[in-house]
Amino acid sequence: MAKITFIQPDGTQDVAEAELGMTVMEAAKQSDVAGIDAECGGSCACATCHVYVDAAWREKVGKAANMEEDMLDFAFDVREESRLSCQIRITLELDGLIVRVPAKQF
Amino acid sequence: MSSDSSADAPIETDVVIIGAGPVGLFAVFELGLVDAKCHVIDILPKVGGQCAELYPEKPIYDVPGLPVVTGQELTDRLMEQIKPFGAEMHLGEQLNSLRRGDDGRFYMGTDAGTQFIAKSVVIAAGGGSFTPKRPPLSGIEAFEGTSVHYAVRRMETLRGKDVMIVGGGDSALDWTLSLAPIANSLTLVHRRDEFRGAPHSVDQMRALVAAGKVRLLIGQMTGLQGDNGELQTVTVKTASGDEAVTCNALLPFFGLTMKLGPIADWGLNLHENLISVDTERFETNEKGIFAIGDINWYPGKLKLILSGFHEAALMAQAAAKIVNPDKKVTFQYTTSSSSLQKKLGVK
Structure with a gap:
């Protein structure tokens, strides 16, 4: 198991216990984290599971692949630390990961 | 109805299916087996619904009998399967009106002006x-239709404007190339x-x-x-700060x-934005209007393609009685029924 913390725009925190191998989006959905819409169900086809990866975790999480970068074009207020949470697979290394939920998904 | 042969004469048919996704397509098959003629409408310019739009190349693993199939392959196979029934597809159109006439049939119209009269929907x-x-x-709604456009119906309306794309x-690039010659100014933002x-x-x-005809703003x-x-x-917002661009x-x-x-807006009972149906006929609270696939809700509902297929089969049995009220519907298997095989063109 790994702990993933989602920080909402108002500062409230949701902590999801996730099985290794799940995606961060799946962990959010399983714990009913608000603001992760995941309209396409994890196909990297909608950009509604957009998150900002906490600065301390950016290196471990890594960069978006090309297809994900393309899909991020459809997200709102994209920053350098933007990722689609359906494309971040949870490994033991990511236990404790902190991501921020954007104020608005499209 | 007068038999005016003009292009805008309503199309009379047995059933109008709204949505050309996998479940809408399979409904053509099940309705075809019970002799109901169908017309299918979809807002997308292609068939396949989410399968074709969201995940054409993604594998689907839970369609019975197909260990793995992509969204596009499933769509192509369904199109092949429903070919014998010759359903007409009306793509790129949205049904925006539906009312029941005095004769009990449904009168419908699309945003492209196509009209239908059908016994069931x-x-x-x-x-x-x-x-x-x-x-x-914030406030974008106030500009929609006047200054904010999600599609360009007539290019001329943008002549001389300060356009921002x-x-x-491809949509952004195509419109940049098309509108640059007629706009007063054109800024492409990405x-x-x-x-x-x-x-x-x-x-x-x-x-x-490079020629100074378009401004690209990152x-x-x-x-x-x-x-x-x-x-x-x-x-x-750019790397060098905020800029107010004339537009x-x-x-x-x-x-x-x-x-x-x-x-x-059609008076159907909804459950959290889904249409409530019964699980015997998959009919809505309006007799003759059925809802199948991801759009419907009933206790235990699962949004699976295979559930939608099942719903289509049961719906067709019920719709058949509305389409051909005097005809007895006998349940038959495609494997052994010579009359079904004739309909499928395999006999």
Whole structure:
């Protein structure tokens, strides 16, 4: 198991216990984290599971692949630390990961 | 009805199916087996619904008998399977009106002006109709239709305007190339200096930028300013700070999302934006209007393609009695029934 913390725009925190191998989006959905819409169900086809990866975790999480970068074009207020949470697979290394939920998904 | 042969004469048919996704397509098959003729309407310019729009190349692992199939393959196979029934597809159209006539039939019209009269209606609209995404900028609604456009119906309306196009795909690039010659000014805004569109279009766009005919701004919209529905400036956040760009015609291209759309206005009982149905006939609270696939709700509902197929089969048995009330529906197997095999063209 790994702990993933989602920080909402108002500062409230949701902590999801996730099985290794799940995606961060799946962990959010399983714990009913608000603001992760995941309209396409994890196909990297909608950009509604957009998150900002906490600065301390950016290196471990890594960069978006090309297809994900393309899909991020459809997200709102994209920053350098933007990722689609359906494309971040949870490994033991990511236990404790902190991501921020954007104020608005499209 | 007079038998006027003009193009806008209503199409009379047994069943109108709303949605050409996998479940809508399979409904053509099941209705075909019980001798119901169908017309299918979809807002997308192609068949397949979410399978074709969201995940054409993604594998699906839970369609019985097909250990793995992509969204596009499943769509292609369904099209092959329903071929014997010759259902007509009306693509790129949205059904926006539906009422029951005094004769008990349903009178419908699309945004493209096509009219239908049918004995029964099957709503297989999945997550709703695919509509352009609205950028979540405060006050944008006030400018829609006047200064903010999600599609260009007539280019002439943009002549002489200060146009801003936002996006990095083919729609954004194509409209940049088409509108640059007639706009007073054209600014293309994209969040990064990389474009998803066809390389040839990217080259042409870069040439227009080099010639000073198009301004390329790398950044993101953060606010809109204007009065009475008339946009005046758009604030764009760039690496070098915020800039208010003069603009009275904004074209944002951020892909599609799914909305229930006009279906919400037809008096159907809804459960959290889904249409409530019974699990014997998959009929709505309006007799003769059925809802199958992801768009419906009943206790225990699972949004699976295979559930939609099952729902289509049961719906067809019920719809058959409405379409041909005097005909007895005998349940038969395609494996052994010579009459079903004749319909399928295999005998």
